[in-house]
Amino acid sequence: MSALITRVNPYLAVLGVGWLVPILKIATGDSPSAQLRELWQQLGIPVVALLLFLAVWAGVAARIETSLGGLPGPAAVWTAAKSLVVEHDAERTRRAEFYARQETRNAEALAENPDADVRVRRYTGKPTYFDQILTSLATVFTGFMLGALVAVPLGVLAGLSKTVNAAINPLVQIFKPVSPLAWLPIVTMVVSAVYVSTDPLLEKSFITSAITVTLCSLWPTLINTALGVASIDKDLMNVGRVLQLNWLTQVFRIVLPSALPLIFTGLRLSLGVGWMVLIAAEMLAQNPGLGKFVWDEFQNGSSESLARILVAVFTIGIIGFLLDRIMLALQAAVTHSAHR
Amino acid sequence: MRHLAPVLASVAAIVAMGAEGEQLALEQDELKFGFIKLTDMAPLAVAYELGYFEDEGLYVTLEPQANWKVLLDRVITGELDGAHMLAGQPIAATIGFGTNARVVTAFSMDLNGNAITVSNEVWRAMKAHVPVGADGKPVHPIKADALKPVVESYRAAGKPFNMAMVFPVSTHNYELRYWLAAGGIHPGYYSASDVSGQIGADVLLSVTPPPQMPATLEAGTIFGYSVGEPWNQQAVIKGVGVPVITDYEIWKNNPEKVFGVTAGWAEANPNTHLAVVKALIRAAMWLDANNNANRREAVEMLARPEYVGADEAVIANSMTGTFEYERGDARPVPDFNVFFRHFATYPHYSDAVWYLTQMRRWGQIAERKPDDWYAATAKSVYKPDVYLQAARLLVAQGLAKESDFPWTSDGYREPTGDFIDGVVYDGRSPNAYLESLAIGLKGDDLPSAAELVTAE
Numbered sequence: 001m002s003a004l005i006t007r008v009n010p011y012l013a014v015l016g017v018g019w020l021v022p023i024l025k026i027a028t029g030d031s032p033s034a035q036l037r038e039l040w041q042q043l044g045i046p047v048v049a050l051l052l053f054l055a056v057w058a059g060v061a062a063r064i065e066t067s068l069g070g071l072p073g074p075a076a077v078w079t080a081a082k083s084l085v086v087e088h089d090a091e092r093t094r095r096a097e098f099y100a101r102q103e104t105r106n107a108e109a110l111a112e113n114p115d116a117d118v119r120v121r122r123y124t125g126k127p128t129y130f131d132q133i134l135t136s137l138a139t140v141f142t143g144f145m146l147g148a149l150v151a152v153p154l155g156v157l158a159g160l161s162k163t164v165n166a167a168i169n170p171l172v173q174i175f176k177p178v179s180p181l182a183w184l185p186i187v188t189m190v191v192s193a194v195y196v197s198t199d200p201l202l203e204k205s206f207i208t209s210a211i212t213v214t215l216c217s218l219w220p221t222l223i224n225t226a227l228g229v230a231s232i233d234k235d236l237m238n239v240g241r242v243l244q245l246n247w248l249t250q251v252f253r254i255v256l257p258s259a260l261p262l263i264f265t266g267l268r269l270s271l272g273v274g275w276m277v278l279i280a281a282e283m284l285a286q287n288p289g290l291g292k293f294v295w296d297e298f299q300n301g302s303s304e305s306l307a308r309i310l311v312a313v314f315t316i317g318i319i320g321f322l323l324d325r326i327m328l329a330l331q332a333a334v335t336h337s338a339h340r
Numbered sequence: 341m342r343h344l345a346p347v348l349a350s351v352a353a354i355v356a357m358g359a360e361g362e363q364l365a366l367e368q369d370e371l372k373f374g375f376i377k378l379t380d381m382a383p384l385a386v387a388y389e390l391g392y393f394e395d396e397g398l399y400v401t402l403e404p405q406a407n408w409k410v411l412l413d414r415v416i417t418g419e420l421d422g423a424h425m426l427a428g429q430p431i432a433a434t435i436g437f438g439t440n441a442r443v444v445t446a447f448s449m450d451l452n453g454n455a456i457t458v459s460n461e462v463w464r465a466m467k468a469h470v471p472v473g474a475d476g477k478p479v480h481p482i483k484a485d486a487l488k489p490v491v492e493s494y495r496a497a498g499k500p501f502n503m504a505m506v507f508p509v510s511t512h513n514y515e516l517r518y519w520l521a522a523g524g525i526h527p528g529y530y531s532a533s534d535v536s537g538q539i540g541a542d543v544l545l546s547v548t549p550p551p552q553m554p555a556t557l558e559a560g561t562i563f564g565y566s567v568g569e570p571w572n573q574q575a576v577i578k579g580v581g582v583p584v585i586t587d588y589e590i591w592k593n594n595p596e597k598v599f600g601v602t603a604g605w606a607e608a609n610p611n612t613h614l615a616v617v618k619a620l621i622r623a624a625m626w627l628d629a630n631n632n633a634n635r636r637e638a639v640e641m642l643a644r645p646e647y648v649g650a651d652e653a654v655i656a657n658s659m660t661g662t663f664e665y666e667r668g669d670a671r672p673v674p675d676f677n678v679f680f681r682h683f684a685t686y687p688h689y690s691d692a693v694w695y696l697t698q699m700r701r702w703g704q705i706a707e708r709k710p711d712d713w714y715a716a717t718a719k720s721v722y723k724p725d726v727y728l729q730a731a732r733l734l735v736a737q738g739l740a741k742e743s744d745f746p747w748t749s750d751g752y753r754e755p756t757g758d759f760i761d762g763v764v765y766d767g768r769s770p771n772a773y774l775e776s777l778a779i780g781l782k783g784d785d786l787p788s789a790a791e792l793v794t795a796e
Binding site (some may be wrong): 299 | 410
């Protein structure tokens with residue numbers, strides 16, 4: 001039993017629930033005092049620190065008076081979060097009513113004229129907070145995937161060939177530090193000029209934000225992939241040569257598997273960067289996601305605005321944390337398989 | 341005859357019920373309209389919330405925009421089908437100032453609704469020059485004469501006196517300029533090569549998006565601003581500034597926002613355009629019905645985060661017919677927001693001509709234009725025929741009264757002297773009007789700094 005616990009330990013740590021281990025060990029009767037100390041270390045201290053943070057926040061917030069009222073404390077933010085859920089439910093009710101009205105209207109039109117052209121139009125109400133979270137996730141994944149599709153092959157080429165590496169290195173160094181705010185106007189104009197369609201499948205603002213995410217997030221993947229490929233054991237490459245594998249087979253059988261751990265390190269960094277720049281991109285591109293939510297609330301300037309923005313801050317943070325954990329888990333998985 | 345009226349009304353109602361099934365043949369029924377978070381977007385919110393759009397078979401999405409430039413650009417590129425616009429925007433776009441695209445309007449959204457706010461510090465300095473009435477309160481309207489010594493003292497101390505408005509072709513810019521110039525303060529000229537609008541200026545005007553006005557004032561970047569509601573009342577309630585004058589006092593019942601679409605869109609979707617205008621007229625009627633009886637409900641709608649989003653109390657301040665100047669000094673201004681009375685929604689050519697005269701006055705139009713150019717430009721942007729067609733349909737459906745609309749108007753309001761300086765405006769003779777304004781370009785004047793020296 002305790003051997004099993006030791007085996008699952010790294011996986012639990014990756015998932016961020018490493019503190020389960022001491023509890024499991026206590027359950028199996030493994031020296032309780034040592035495990036309790038471990039539990040305190042892993043779970044107690046973070047919880048106490050969190051409570052301390054909340055207390056300091058509540059104390060400081062009460063003293064800061066802005067023109068939009070006091071800086072909201074934890075309680076106000078919690079209330080705002082609950083009201084966002086209530087608003088979400090109310091909006092869903094309105095949506096149901098909208099479709100019901102439309103159905104009646106369509107039925108009437110059909111009754112009057114059986115050949116009438118009836119369609120179901122999409123709901124015209126506002127996106128709720130949860131819709132906005134989903135839009136943000138969809139945008140960041142689109143941008144991130146586009147980035148990965150460009151960065152991984154390019155990185156493999158750069159890692160395999162010193163010439164390619166020397167050619168793209170200056171470009172990478174120049175573009176890597178550019179902020180999304182600098183890209184956005186250019187991307188906006190290019191998307192408006194190039195993406196012309198009378199019935200667009202995707203909103204322009206969505207594409208603009210996604211491409212901005214791509215431009216800012218592809219660099220870590222590119223650099224790490226190149227590094228990973230370049231540092232493959234020379235013996236392995238020689239084996240490939242001896243076996244006279246063709247180039248593609250070499251890439252897929254030898255290069256990619258050996259470079260996977262670093263590629264995933266790059267992807268993980270990229271997703272983190274992408275999520276961070278997305279909010280800025282959405283604010284300016286008016287893509288209906290969390291960034292726009294923050295911007296709209298700032299514009300509203302109501303007495304609840306700051307609390308609602310803080311809810312978004314925590315949402316952004318928690319989602320960013322979860323995304324990172326997922327990537328870390330994937331990274332751990334491929335690292336293990338690569339080492340087998 | 342009196343007995344006949346109810347009968348006629350019920351006949352009209354029956355006709356209406358019959359007519360309701362016969363909706364206009366819409367070219368497009370899913371539309372997206374943009375707006376800026378200001379109380380005068382109300383007709384759009386009301387038409388949506390009360391189902392007036394759906395009554396016309398229109399499925400409309402309303403979307404707040406970041407600022408006036410983004411809004412106009414998105415209408416021009418077709419991302420938005422139409423939008424709540426500054427009256428100057430379709431006109432400026434059409435004559436090629438700022439951008440170049442044909443934008444038209446068949447519906448004026450409201451009259452009045454703006455004010456000028458100054459920072460607490462400036463107000464304290466101004467107050468010494470404002471006459472006090474028998475009740476111990478400052479006498480309104482407050483002229484810019486009271487601001488002049490303050491501006492002079494800032495300039496003497498070497499500090500630029502900055503004020504903000506919302507857009508170069510906004511009503512707010514022209515109103516602020518009008519008020520300043522009427523008090524002998526020069527707001528500066530635009531020229532073809534210098535679009536800052538600060539040539540020869542005593543007060544430096546710059547652009548800030550409406551919702552950011554109070555925060556920018558509080559930060560000390562600007563000393564005052566001209567903006568629509570609720571951003572003046574917001575300054576009072578947050579204690580960051582004092583509104584000194586409403587635009588109702590600068591020019592009684594001045595035209596404000598319009599509903600703008602591109603000329604291309606209007607030509608491709610004539611029936612949809614009519615249907616939209618019908619819904620908006622109904623919304624405007626509702627907003628002004630029974631002496632503003634519905635305003636409370638409208639305030640509740642506008643306070644929702646997806647529309648204006650400011651606190652209800654702030655929006656209610658001006659929407660319900662009062663206006664709070666200094667904190668505690670609330671005065672009745674029943675016509676502060678007019679949505680339908682005084683034929684507010686009819687797109688008057690004379691309104692467009694007034695904006696054109698102000699563009700000429702401040703150099704946005706760099707050279708002299710003949711009177712008939714003003715009339716022709718107004719005609720190419722304002723579309724009263726579409727408006728009256730929509731009105732006719734509403735009357736036929738029994739949803740509006742014959743007397744609600746100026747059927748026989750030639751598009752020009754009567755000449756009026758309802759300005760703070762009493763200068764009479766007649767839309768039929770714009771050049772003569774420009775001559776009658778003391779500060780500003782007229783005749784063949786060029787907006788150069790040298791010109792200014794000789795003018796003084």
